[in-house]
Amino acid sequence: MRIDLFNSTASEIASEKDAKQVGAQNAAASSQASAEDRATLTTDTTSVGSLVSAALNSPEIRQDNVATLRAAVNSGQYELDPAKIAASIIDEQA
Secondary structure: OOOOOOOHHHHHHHHHHHHHHHHHHHHHHHHHHOOOOOOOOOOOHHHHHHHHHHHHHOOOOOHHHHHHHHHHHHHOOOOOOHHHHHHHHHHHHO
16 A cells, blocks of 8 residues: 655645634634733843843853862861751752
8 A cells, every 4th residue: 555645635635624624713712812811921122131141141160169169178168067958958849
């Protein structure tokens, strides 16, 4: 059995059927939409643009923080508080 994926007649029939169904669905949806509440979301493109440029211009790794932490760990001055870590994990889950 051979299936012709490029049969133009079959695709035209399918397209006509789909177009009729979509048209009927759009008409039904537009009549329902007029009776429903609507919301419009907008953004302040200036602030979004400035945030994006600030993010793109900031270094991926903050070397000064990394160097400070590395020195504290190597010298034994960096101490962890297990109770504080656990509290933070629990607070984040809530």
